[in-house]
Amino acid sequence: MNILLIGSGGREHALAWALRKSPRLGRLYAAPGNPGIGALAELVRLDPFDHDAVITFCRHNMIDFVVVGPEAPLVAGLADALERAGIRVFGPSQEAARLEGSKGYTKDLCAEADIPTAAYQRFTEAAPARDYATRMGAPIVVKADGIAAGKGVVVAETLEEAHAAIEACFDGAFGSAGAEVVVEECLIGEEASFFAVCDGVHAVPLATAQDHKRVGDGDTGPNTGGMGAYSPAPVMTEAMIERTMAEIIRPTMKAMAARGAPFKGVLFAGLMITAKGPELIEYNVRFGDPECQVLMMRLESDLLDLLLAAAEGKLDGVETRWRPEAALTVVMAAKGYPGDYAKGTPIAGIEAADALPDTKVFQAGTALAEGRLVANGGRVLNVTALGATVAEAQKRAYQAVDTIDWPDGFSRRDIGWRAV
Template identity: 45%
Template sequence: MKILVIGGGGREHALVWKIKQSSLVKEVFCAPGNAGTESIARNIAVSATDLDSLLAIALENRVDLTVVGPEQPLAMGIVDLFQSQGLKIVGPTAKAALIEGSKAFAKDLMKAHNVPTADFEVFEDKEAAKAYCKGRGPVVVKADGLAAGKGVFVCSNEAEAIDAVEQIMGAKTFGDSGKQVVIEERLEGQEVSLLAFTDGHMILPLEAAQDHKAAFDGDTGPNTGGMGAYSPTPIFTPELKDEVVERIMLPVLRGMQKEGVLYKGILYAGLMLTADGPKVLEFNCRMGDPETQPLMMRMKSDIVPPLKACAEGTLEKLTLEWKPEAAVCVVMAAGGYPGSYEKGHAITGIEQVASIPEAQVFHAGTKVDGGHIVTNGGRVLGVTALGADIEQAINNAYRAADKIRWESAHFRRDIGKKAVKK
């Protein structure tokens, strides 16, 4: 098989790395890719949002299966486009991708089909949204549209909530994504991510992972696209996984079907484990980043059959096997991220990580410039390692991260610590 992976982040490097190991695969393309995918796949310098050029690449190279990493091309309708040309592709159609593309759509879908989530209101008027925040206490304010994981404000008081509304709807920090806001009750508990393959009818869940959204240690600072993740999550029992599949994921699929939409690809449920049970914080229409990195390290099964089955509607025949080890991903970011940051700093020490056999460096915001690997984004590397348990995986990941250097690099020092405390 020839497989095309679309995207250029750490998630895509991890997917290419795992797909490349399959005996079913002859060649892997990555568009646009990064300095990491360049060494194991054929990078093609085309943006993940240039749908016509991506279609041309798939047709010219007779690609058998396309795997979409980021949410933007899914929301733009890449699946609809590829399917219209008879090409197999993993992901939901543009209409189905609204589950991530519009938080209001997702909340209405959950409400209609009794999926447990936080109480909420949707606003198109800035002043009405601000008025709603007054006297309400802790809330979460979300830009309705796609915002690269940064359009969510967890607010402790009225002033923070009103400021969040102003940033989203007044200053238009996230552009058109802030035409509407969703304001919901602030749930308490621990967050867990559960990703699943689906062919529109069946759910095949992966192992759970736990992301770390805040920029700094102790879950402080602004929200980011994710500063690290680990798997498995001790607090997420097999019973809880079954409950999430039955009470959350399957009802969403059936709800979509009732609206004439067959949701295929990856369904990602961001969950809060509350005292009243799991509740949905958000849905994503693709694999998480950085959750994908530790999940690919732990997955024992060949990933290609379930990806292919999502596109073909044959998922019921498959199961997944997992390594017993834990995995931890530490995201190394550019100084200033998630705000403004510089690009072009030379990265050293990546080759030294080879001395740690349990570790793997997944590239995200990197490129090759003049024979050197340099920074080219906010989240630069996802340093990921296996270990006999979470604590050992943490130690291995940080031993690897400490070998890598560039000007103004920063990363959290507490990834996975919650699991160790448990």
């Protein structure tokens, strides 16, 4: 089968790496990809928001299946356009992608389907949002309604922080994503990332993971797109997994089907495990980044078979196989991230890190400049390792981090601390 993979980040590098293992794979293309993906796939210049161009490429290159990595093309309706053209695609419809595209949409669906989540209200003006936050008290969570690259959420410890976050949203800090704001209670517990591959009717749970959103050690500093992750997440016991499927995933599938938008793709539930059990923080409609990297390291099943079964509505009875080892990934980011950072700084030592046992460096924000690998984004490398335990995987991952020569990069030094 000829596959077109949409995306350019560490998540897509991990997906390309896993797809490459499938005996069913013919030619693998990636648009636009990155230098790491370029070692596994033929890179093509395609704008994923130009649906006609994507369809034309698929037809000219006999593409059998399109795998969409990031959320923005899904929210913009790429899956719908491909399906109308008779091209199989892994990823939800534009309407189903509203689960990520609008946090207010998801909160309303939770209220309608009795899915456990934080109390909330939606606002289109700053004054009533501030009043609600004041009535609720701090800590409180302020979210830009739309997609904001993982940065549109502020967990405000004080009312002053909450009011500032509300003003920032309405002042355009997140562009159109902040035109509406969701203000919700702050859930207390332990976070976990839960993934299920869905075919519109059936949902197959994947391995569990936990990520680290804050930029600094000890989970301090501002939220980011993710500074590291590990799998499995000890907090997600078999009983907690079944509760999540019964109380959150299956009711969501049923509610989306009732709305005429059956969910096909990967449903990524950000959870808070509270004293009451699993509660939904938010949904994403694609693999997590960097959670995808640890999941792909542990996946034994054929990824292509799994994604194709979801696209074709054939997940009933499908089970996934996982390596027993733990996996852990450390994000190396450009100094200054998630604020301003420099691009074009040189990176060396990736080959040496890759050569270490059970270790893989997935590239995210990288580019080639005059034949040299350079940083081209905020989150740049995902240094990933397997180990018999999370502690062993952590030790191997940081050994690889220390092998990489990138003076302008930094990483947290405590990824996996909860499990360790």
